[in-house]
Every structure is written in structure tokens, then in C-alpha cells.
Amino acid sequence: MDMRSKRRGFCVVLAGMGLIAASHDLRAATITLPAVQDATLFGGGDASSNTSLADPGIFVGTDGSKNPKRGLIEFNVAGNIPAGSTITSVTLQLTVGQAAGTSGNGGTLSSATTISLFDESQAWGQPTNVAGSTTFSGMGHGKPAATGDATWNEPFYSATSPTTWTTVGGDWTSSLTASASASSTGSPAAITWSSAAMVTDVQNWLNTPSTNFGWLLKNSDETDATDYLAFWSAQGATADNNSALAPALSITYTPVPEPTSLLLMTIAIPILATRRRRPIESK
Numbered sequence: 001m002d003m004r005s006k007r008r009g010f011c012v013v014l015a016g017m018g019l020i021a022a023s024h025d026l027r028a029a030t031i032t033l034p035a036v037q038d039a040t041l042f043g044g045g046d047a048s049s050n051t052s053l054a055d056p057g058i059f060v061g062t063d064g065s066k067n068p069k070r071g072l073i074e075f076n077v078a079g080n081i082p083a084g085s086t087i088t089s090v091t092l093q094l095t096v097g098q099a100a101g102t103s104g105n106g107g108t109l110s111s112a113t114t115i116s117l118f119d120e121s122q123a124w125g126q127p128t129n130v131a132g133s134t135t136f137s138g139m140g141h142g143k144p145a146a147t148g149d150a151t152w153n154e155p156f157y158s159a160t161s162p163t164t165w166t167t168v169g170g171d172w173t174s175s176l177t178a179s180a181s182a183s184s185t186g187s188p189a190a191i192t193w194s195s196a197a198m199v200t201d202v203q204n205w206l207n208t209p210s211t212n213f214g215w216l217l218k219n220s221d222e223t224d225a226t227d228y229l230a231f232w233s234a235q236g237a238t239a240d241n242n243s244a245l246a247p248a249l250s251i252t253y254t255p256v257p258e259p260t261s262l263l264l265m266t267i268a269i270p271i272l273a274t275r276r277r278r279p280i281e282s283k
Contacts, residue, residue, distance in 0.1 A: 028088060028254050033075045035234040035247040037126035037214075039150040041170050042142040043068040047152035051142030054127040056134050056236025057097045060115050061219035061228025063140050064100075068222040070170050071231070072124055072150060074214030075249045077205040084256040087206065090198040091250045092117070092180075092215075095190050095237075098136035098230040113229055114220040116178035117193055119201045120213040122171045124150040125157070134240040136230050170216045179215060191231075202251060 040053040040060075044067030053059070058071035073092075081087075127149040133139065145157040153168050165171050180195035205212035221227050237246035 028252055030250060030252045031080055033077070033080055033249045033251065035073050035249070036076045038071065038073040038233045038235075038247065039124065039127050040142060041070045041072065041150060041152045043070070043152045043169055046141050047168070049141075050145045050151050050153065050157060052127040052129055052145040052149035052151045052157065053139055053142040054233050054235050055130045055132060055239060056139065057136055057230045057233045058094070058217065059140060059228050059230045060217045061100060061113065062222050062225055063228060064226045066223075066225050067141070068169075068219075069140075069228055070152075070172065070219075071217035072120060072170060072214060073217065073247055074120075074212065077202055077212060077251070078209035081206055081251065081253055082255045083206070085206065085253040087199050087203040087251060087253050089194065089252040090202050091192055091194040092198070093190050093192045093248045093250070094231040095245045095247075096229055097232045097236070097245070100226040100228045112183045113227060114181050114183040115191070115193075115229065116181045116218050116220060117198065117215040118172055118176045118218060119179055119204075120171060120216045122155055122165060123213050124155040124170075126150070131235070132239045134236060139230075140228075172216050172218055181220070191229075202249075 038054055038058050040058050042049075042051045042053070042059075045065065046067050046069075058073065059069040060071045062068050073094075125148040127145065129146040129149060130139070130143050145151050147158055149157045150170075151157045152170075153164055154162055155165055156163065167173050177197065179197040179201050180193040182191050182193045201215070219227060219229075231247070232240075232245040234246050237243060
């Protein structure tokens with residue numbers, strides 16, 4: 001084999017390596033993220049008491065006294081997915097720990113309960129006032145907030161220098177469009193949300209991490225009494241030593257190719273194109 005043929009063969013190998021590396025970089029990947037913080041906002045009569053809660057769970061809906069409750073949950077997207085990636089699908093899973101009208105943990109739903117997600121627009125604080133709790137009994141009205149806890153009236157509670165949400169109750173307004181909704185009946189179990197709007201939310205959080213304040217969870221019915229669901233929080237699942245109960249956000253994404261792969265692919269395409277056009281040489 002002459003030197004020219006050897007060079008041509010080397011270029012073809014290099015081109016092939018470029019295409020293989022680039023295709024490897026562009027394969028879709030799926031990652032499941034734990035929640036970095038979560039909270040319950042207690043409205044109605046509970047709002048004036050400045051109560052909050054994260055352990056053991058996130059309450060969403062209305063209690064027997066018609067006090068509404070809304071949830072907050074946040075995930076560290078930019079810290080776990082390469083910048084520039086394209087988000088292709090998103091699924092949030094929460095596990096029901098208690099249904100309204102039951103005592104303690106567990107319960108059965110007799111009618112459909114629809115919970116919607118809304119892209120939260122303001123930073124908020126992780127409640128720390130009831131650390132290590134694993135039972136939902138007695139938690140339906142929250143506990144006195146600690147400094148920095150998210151409450152119905154304040155994103156970061158302070159007894160001395162209070163600041164309020166732009167809209168009390170977690171900056172939720174009727175003009176917002178739900179990112180997704182999920183409905184469930186029967187025995188409490190895992191409930192999932194997945195939608196194109198959630199993909200958009202997560203893509204925005206990846207592209208602009210400073211806008212990531214998670215989702216607000218809101219029951220579609222905040223008028224009727226005794227319709228809430230309580231989901232296990234990250235802290236509650238940890239305290240219960242059962243990671244399967246914890247909130248989980250599964251994200252499928254396509255990463256951008258590494259610079260080296262891009263360079264090899266740039267070399268590969270014209271080389272292979274030229275080789276395909278080269279006539280067969282006669283011996």
C-alpha cells in the first residue's frame with residue numbers, strides 16, 4: 001500500500017471515529033432527580049397563625065374547616081444536566097401519604113382529586129420547624145413557622161422583618177396556565193404528572209437557572225371541604241427510611257456533543273462525502 005493510500009485510509013478511520021463519537025454524545029439520557037426542597041403553604045385561618053410544614057409531607061387541597069393548602073417543590077436541574085442540553089420529556093412522581101378524612105397515614109379516595117402544577121415565580125424557603133416527622137396525623141394545620149420558612153403570606157417567614165409574596169398563597173394567580181394536572185381515585189399510591197408544558201418549564205430552568213423556583217401544586221377544588229391529598233416529602237421519606245416514597249423528577253434529555261466530537265464530525269463529513277464521490281480506480 002502506497003503512502004497516499006495509507007493517508008486516505010487514516011482519514012477514513014478518523015472520519016469514522018468522529019461520527020461514532022458524535023453519535024455517542026447525541027444519545028438521549030434519562031436522569032431522576034430528588035427534590036432539593038418542598039413545603040406546604042397553609043391558607044384560611046391557618047395563614048394568620050403563620051404555620052408551615054415540610055416533614056413528613058406536602059398537603060394540597062382543603063381541610064374540613066375549608067382552609068386551603070398548597071404545595072411547593074423544587075429540583076436542581078442545572079446542577080445535574082449539562083448546559084445546552086435539549087429536554088425531551090419530564091415526569092414528576094409523588095406518593096400519597098394521606099387522604100383527607102383519614103387519621104394517620106394512608107386512606108382511600110372516594111372521588112377524583114385533580115392536582116395541577118404551576119411554574120413558581122419567586123424564591124422561597126425550606127421549612128425546618130418539624131424535622132424528622134414520619135406521621136401525617138396532627139400535621140394538617142402545620143406548625144408555627146421558623147425563621148426563613150415558606151408560609152402562605154411570606155416566602156421567607158420573619159417575625160421582625162416580614163416580606164410578602166407578590167400574590168399571597170405562593171404567587172399563584174388565575175391567569176397562570178397549569179403545567180400539568182393529575183387525577184387519582186382509589187387506594188393512595190404514586191401519582192405522576194407529565195406534559196409538554198413541564199418540558200418547557202424544565203428547559204427554561206436549565207437555560208436560566210436563576211428562574212428555577214420549582215412548581216406550586218394546587219388542588220383544582222379549593223372550595224369544598226375535606227378534599228386534600230398529602231404527599232410524602234423528601235424529608236419525610238428520609239426520616240421514614242424509605243426512599244421509594246420520596247418525590248422524583250425523571251428527565252430525558254439530549255446533550256450537546258463534546259467539542260472534540262464536534263471537531264471530528266466536522267472533519268468526518270467532507271472526507272466521507274469525497275470518498276463516496278471518488279471513482280473506482282482500475283488496477
